[in-house]
Amino acid sequence: MLLAIDCGNTNTVFSLWDGARFVATWRTATEHQRTADQYFVWLSSLMALQRIDARIDEVVISSTVPRVVFNLRVLCNRYFECRPLVVGKPECRLPVAVRVDPGTQVGPDRLVNTVAGHDRFGGDLIVVDFGTATTFDVVDHDGAYIGGVIAPGVNLSMEALHMAAAALPHVDVTRPERVIGKNTVACMQSGVFWGYIGLVGGVCAQIKAEHGRPMTVIGTGGLAPLFDSGDGLFDAVEPELTMHGLRIINDYNKETE
Numbered sequence: 001m002l003l004a005i006d007c008g009n010t011n012t013v014f015s016l017w018d019g020a021r022f023v024a025t026w027r028t029a030t031e032h033q034r035t036a037d038q039y040f041v042w043l044s045s046l047m048a049l050q051r052i053d054a055r056i057d058e059v060v061i062s063s064t065v066p067r068v069v070f071n072l073r074v075l076c077n078r079y080f081e082c083r084p085l086v087v088g089k090p091e092c093r094l095p096v097a098v099r100v101d102p103g104t105q106v107g108p109d110r111l112v113n114t115v116a117g118h119d120r121f122g123g124d125l126i127v128v129d130f131g132t133a134t135t136f137d138v139v140d141h142d143g144a145y146i147g148g149v150i151a152p153g154v155n156l157s158m159e160a161l162h163m164a165a166a167a168l169p170h171v172d173v174t175r176p177e178r179v180i181g182k183n184t185v186a187c188m189q190s191g192v193f194w195g196y197i198g199l200v201g202g203v204c205a206q207i208k209a210e211h212g213r214p215m216t217v218i219g220t221g222g223l224a225p226l227f228d229s230g231d232g233l234f235d236a237v238e239p240e241l242t243m244h245g246l247r248i249i250n251d252y253n254k255e256t257e
Contacts, residue, residue: 001054003080004246005072007063008109009132010155014043015243016052022243024050032067036074059084060250062108062242085253087111087246095252096143106145109242110137115252116245117218118143120238124213126204127241128234130221132156134196136203138211149203154196154223161188173223193227200233 002017007030015025026046047053059076061084063069069086076084085092088108095115098106113127114137123141128134133156136149152160154173162170171188179194181187208215219227219234220241228237238244 001056002058002060002247002250003056004243004250005059005061005063005084006109006112006242006246007061007065007068007072009064012068013243015240015246016047016054016056017243017247018054022240024052025240025243030065030068032065032071034068034071036071036078039071039075040079056080057082058250060087060246061085062087062112062246064107064109085250087249092249093253093256094249098145099140100145100147107135110135110148111145112242112245112249113137113220114139114143114145114245115248116238116241119248120241120244121216121218121236124211124215126207126215126217128200128204128217128219128221128224129241130154130219130223130227134199136200136207138207141213149207151199151203154192158188158192173226175226196227197233200227204233 004015004017006013010030011027012030013025013027015022028042057080059080059082061069061072073084076082088111094111100106113129117125117127117139123139123143125139127137127139132153134151134153138146138148140146158171158173162168168184168188171185173192174189175193176186176190179190181190204217216235219237220239224237224239228234
């Protein structure tokens with residue numbers, strides 16, 4: 001069984017692939033202090049609760065937090081007796097090489113989303129990922145990652161607003177009933193929701209104009225379904241796009257060994 005691990009700045013997601021489908025997905029806070037033993041106790045307990053009795057013999061990892069990877073490697077070596085495939089490392093091959101400035105390091109999550117997006121929708125894509133940062137990944141006609149845009153994430157912006165203005169409270173990210181807020185919370189919710197609708201729509205329009213060909217816009221990440229409710233922003237929403245990409249990359253590397 002394949003264990004796919006997507007380690008982001010805020011959360012780490014573990015998903016089990018049985019060869020036909022993802023049978024379980026679990027999420028935990030990203031903490032570089034967490035040891036391999038702690039990961040194993042947590043993961044094995046969840047598998048037991050869901051009555052998943054299968055041996056993990058393959059692991060693929062995408063991590064934007066380098067310090068976490070060491071303990072994940074130990075987890076794989078000690079408990080699963082396998083060497084994990086880590087996206088972004090030289091030994092991990094991609095179906096199509098990236099085309100960016102020489103020496104540029106592309107985030108593993110962006111590489112994975114590129115592979116998954118091209119597999120699902122073909123080329124000429126914009127993949128908008130709502131994570132700690134809001135990223136725009138541009139996928140060329142042949143599936144190559146050719147660049148993108150990085151903007152502050154929604155929750156990060158909300159936190160910055162609260163920290164910088166003492167009178168402004170923490171609020172949930174939601175679609176407000178109307179644009180014009182009648183109280184502080186409604187004003188903040190409207191600013192964030194419609195502000196990001198404008199941000200995503202404006203950036204995608206500029207990318208399309210620069211790319212010069214029709215493009216498909218894909219939304220992913222936890223908040224993608226929320227923003228999909230605003231003015232037909234996306235052509236499709238794929239909340240589990242990253243996990244799909246990890247599986248594709250793992251299969252590709254097995255096939256090309």
